[in-house]
Amino acid sequence: MARPRKDGKKSSGKKETPLMKQYYAIKAQHPGTILLFRVGDFYETFGEDAVEVSQVLGIVLTKRANGAASHIELAGFPHHSLDTYLPKLVRSGKRVAVCDQLEDPKQAKGIVKRGVTELVTPGVTFNDKVLDSNRNNYLASIHIHNTKQVGVAFVEVSTGDFFCFSGNFEYAEKVLQTLSPSEVLVSRSEFRQVLQHFGEKLYLSRLDDWVYQYDYAREKLLDLLQTTSLKGFGIEDDKIGTIAAGSIVHYLNETQQKNLGHISRIYPFDDSEFVWLDPFTIRNLELVHPLHPDGKALVDVIDQCLTPMGARGLRRAILLPLKDIQQIQKRLDTVETFLKHQNKLHELVDHFQQLGDLERLASKVATQRINPRESTLLRDSLRQIAPIQHTLQSFDAPILASKADSFSDATPALSVLDKYLLEEVSANLMDGQVIRGGVSEELDELRAIKRNGKDLLLAMQQREVERTGITSLKIGFNKVFGYYLEVTHAHKDKVPVEWTRKQTLTSAERYITEELKDYEEKILNAEERIQTLETQLYQQFLHQMQLHLHTLQHNAKVIAELDMLLGFARVAQSRQYVKPIIQDDDSLDIKQGRHPVIETTLPADSPYIPNDIQLDNESQQIIIITGPNMAGKSALLRQTALITLMAQMGCFVPADAAQIGIVDKIFTRVGASDNISSGESTFMVEMNETAQIANNATSKSLILLDEIGRGTSTYDGVSIAWALVEYLHETPSCQAKTLFATHYHELNELENRLPRVKNFNVSVKEIDGKILFLRTLKPGGSEHSFGINVAAMAGMPSTLVKRAKNLLKHFEQNRIDDKQSAKSVKFSSKPTVQLNMFELKDADTLKIRNILAGSDIDRMTPVEALLKLQEIKQALMD
Known part of the structure; x- marks a missing residue:
């Protein structure tokens, strides 16, 4: 019977090779992990790992003999390609264990010792090829x-x-x-x-x-x-x-x-100090990811950071905007100061462009993963701190002087770097030329030997000629004896007694000396010894650098924030953004606001049309916006949220002026999509998002609603939208500032019923049956949707468009309004007219209303209810 192996698979019972036994023993320690097994100059994978790796990496799958056991699948790649293939494996969701040779194969007795030197998972890696420098990898x-x-x-x-x-x-x-x-x-x-x-x-x-x-x-x-x-x-x-x-x-x-x-x-x-952004809002506002592959997110437009840690800080600031007015104001004042001193701003840009990723370099120091080239980048970055401090102080602004003072003294760390590292180092420690001269006398001597080996031998030869008087003496080399002193027979009586004879030739004798053997050993082994010494000294350097980790990490955080604010200043300058006024009230007043992303994608001859938005909790809490599709309602909603969010990040905003009362939460219900994998329809997704808003909004929140209720029947949709507006208006705990874009013109009636609801429309012009989008927000509701016009613009067949216009004309002729007499409208075999459900005045409805008036439904018995129903039936038949 086949015996089980430690990795859970069954062995064939036949004898396996020592290499495969070693592989299976290590693999058993890391179940569920791809094991990259170093064999010579290749990383190999076996069995199921090989099948997976060949599929993910697109490399050839072969087979390998396993001693007397059956053949096993094999897939591998050269060890120097690890940085190419490892990221692909990790990004595909694989855990990867890197198993290296732990001893020199030339000196190994039997099979080479191997062990896992690194286990890389999607959330645990220091590999720059796996990590995105602009994003945190949590x-x-x-x-x-x-x-x-x-x-x-x-x-x-x-x-x-x-x-x-x-x-x-x-x-x-x-x-x-x-x-x-x-x-x-x-x-x-x-x-x-x-x-x-x-x-x-x-x-x-x-x-x-x-x-x-x-x-x-x-x-x-x-x-x-x-x-x-x-x-x-x-x-x-x-x-x-x-x-x-x-x-x-x-x-x-x-x-x-x-x-x-x-x-x-x-x-x-504790995110109580940050604005609440639910997942729907982050997605709908396209803060860090566009909804469409060819789209742009907010971060793509405003990211002008010069360092990776600044870019990562910016993403956190976008997802976690501030609520504390003092913190926001400090950021805004810093950006304003940068903009007032353009020359000094450019000086800072020059310094920041020379900075590396100090934050991740510090982590590599701590884990002893930093290579020599990265160490020099760390040194170059620390060298920029003093000039940055000097430039900040030259602004002659207290807010920037305090920033300059917030740096930790980097001089001790720089001293260690300068002491150990050459100005120009090789990328690989094993290539040598890393440690500065003067750190180790032995290393300096070995380098001199390697560099001047022939000169040293000539100097020794000349010295021995002068000492012994043997003018024919010369130093030679062969593979058998190594270096030797050759003396002709004519001078062999002058040979010192301490020389040792090694070989007699026809015309000469060959000797060795202790000094020559020492030099021979140093010359022949200089390169290997240099590598060993430099590795030891580099480890000393890393141990000393770890004493300065706190300094490195603290300065990285200071630089990250400065870089983000410097980026805010640069984008404000290039995009004509303005400094918002931040207030501790419930007002929102934006003058000529623009969408920060859309305005960057428009052709130069089609400028973005700005608009004003004013909201407060006293007179204009909810704005209902009507207008046709493509008029710009959704863009108007999104730009209001983005301007508010940018202001509370401490960033200037795309507007002529903006007064922003601090908001605690931003909610959006924009767009529609099915969640098919969870069995949720468009309407269910919409209702989930709307429920999230109704259950979490406060009086200091900002809510953006676009077409609530359109995923169900017209009456259901209007009812839900109407009730939601009433709820947000009448419920004291969630009387949030709200923009509500809709096609339901019935909602315009709410302005007459609720004092803090106002109607606005995005204006259009109709010229010869065609519409011109003016994209300007104006007071008052819109009575037309222009849906058929938009359908024609989209390329609908002309016969379809013509039929739609005829149907619309028919419906409008039969629509019940205040000018018509109150009588029912019936269509046999025709689509039912959409009536204004909140102002129904046909005769049948009036009869029902009169019959039910005064009835107490809650106290009515079943028999009384049936009698009342009979009364209604009789009235409708008369």
């Missing part, structure tokens, strides 16, 4: 405590950011979708619950349940943070969040992440 962990509470933690191993929190499922889902972790850890027993609550879009990795125990998780956190208490980090009382955070530390250890000195703090995450 690893998250979820711990479900009960039906109401869940703990979540996030870590960014490439930067050292680490935070956790606990809350309800809705809050956890919002944060998860906002920060979009690349990988999420869950316990095996909670896997299905996580899928149920958070959907299937997350990349989930399962851990054993015992990892999610409080005592174990707390111990792992304390070990990482080198402390005895979590009180100083503000999470001591958050046991659920602590469990999630501790499981992350466990996973980092499990994935061979041993040097984690850059993760020295953990923060309690």
Whole structure:
């Protein structure tokens, strides 16, 4: 019977090769992981791994003999192509273990020792080819405590950011979708619950349940943070969040992440200081991802950052706008100061263009993954800090002087870099030419030998000639004896006694000396010894640099914020943005506002048409906007939200002027899409998003609604839209500032019923049956949709358009309005007219209304109800 192997597969029972035995032993330690197994100059994969790898990478799948056992699938690639193929595997959702040779094959006795040197997962990597320099790559962990509470933690191993929190499922889902972790850890027993609550879009990795125990998780956190208490980090009382955070530390250890000195703090995450943006709003406003492949997101337009950490900070600022007026004002004042001093602004740009990714370089120092070329980039970046400080101080503005003072002193770290590293270094440590001269006398001597070997031998030869008087003496070399001194027989009596004879020739004798053997060893082994010494010295350098990690990380954060604000100034200058006025009230007043993205995509001869928007909670809380499709209603809604969001980021805005009362939440219900995978229709998705708004809005929120109710019947849709407007107007706890774009002209009636509702329309002109979009917002409701005109513009067949116009004319002739006599309108075999459901005045309806007037439905018995129904029936038959 075949015996099971440790990796869970059955062995054939036949003898396997030593190499494959070693492979299976290592593979068994990493189940569910692609094992890249170093064999000579190649990384090889075997069996099921090989099949997967060949499919993902598009490389040839072959077979390899496995001793007496059967053949096994094989796929591999050259070791120097690791940076090409590893990112493809990780981005396809694979966990990858890199197994390297741990000894020199030339010196190995038997099979070469191998071991996993790195385990790369979607959420745990330092590889620049895998990471997006402009985005954070978060690893998250979820711990479900009960039906109401869940703990979540996030870590960014490439930067050292680490935070956790606990809350309800809705809050956890919002944060998860906002920060979009690349990988999420869950316990095996909670896997299905996580899928149920958070959907299937997350990349989930399962851990054993015992990892999610409080005592174990707390111990792992304390070990990482080198402390005895979590009180100083503000999470001591958050046991659920602590469990999630501790499981992350466990996973980092499990994935061979041993040097984690850059993760020295953990923060309690609290988004109460940020504007609430639910997942629908982030998607609908296209903040970081466009809805269409050829579209642009907000970040694509306003990102003028000069460093990767600035770009990452910008994305966080977009997704987490501020609510604190003082913080917002500081950002705006900084941007304004930059714009007032153009020459100095350009000086800063020059300095920032020479900066590397200081944040991720610091993490590479901590994990000892930084290569020599990256170390010089780190040094070049630190050298720019002093000039940046000097330029900031030259603005003669207190707000920038404080920024200059906020840097930590980088001189000690620079001293270490200057001490160890040459100005120009090779990319690979093994290539030599990394460590500066004067650090090691032995290294300096070996380099001199390697560089001047022949000269040193000639100098020795000349010295021995002068010492011994043997004028014919010469130094030679052969593969048998190495270096030797050759003396003709005529002078052999002058040979010193300390020389050792090695060979007698016909006309000469060959000798060696201790000095010559020393030089021979140094010359022949200089290169190898140089590599060894430089590696040792480079490790010393890294150990010393780790003492300055806090300085590197702190300065990276200061630079990231400055870079973002510098980018705000540059985009404001190029796009003619203005400084918004931020107020602690409920007003929103935008003069000649523009959509920041759309205006960049229009042809030069088609400028964007700006508009004014004014909202408050006293006289104009809700604006109902009517107008035809393509008139610009949706763009107007989105630009209002984007201008508000940009202002609370601390960015200038696309408008002539803007006064922004702080909002706490921004909600959008714009566009429609099915969620087929979850069995949800367009209408269900719409209602989910609308319910989210109704349940979470406050009086300080901003709500944007576009075509609510259009996914169902007309009467249902109008009813829902009408009720929603009433709810937002009449419910004190959620009287939010609202823009409501609609085709339901019935909603214009609300202006007469609700004092804070106002009607506006996006104007158009009709000329000879064709419409001209003016895209200007004007007071008053619109009575025409111009849908048929838009259909004609879209290229509908002319016969179809003509038929639609005839039907429309027929319907309008039979529409009931105040000028018509009150009589019912009936169509046999014709489509039913859409009546104004809130002003029904036909005779039948009036009869029913009169019969029911005064009836108390709640107290009516079943018999009385039947009698009343009979009365209505009789009245309609008369």
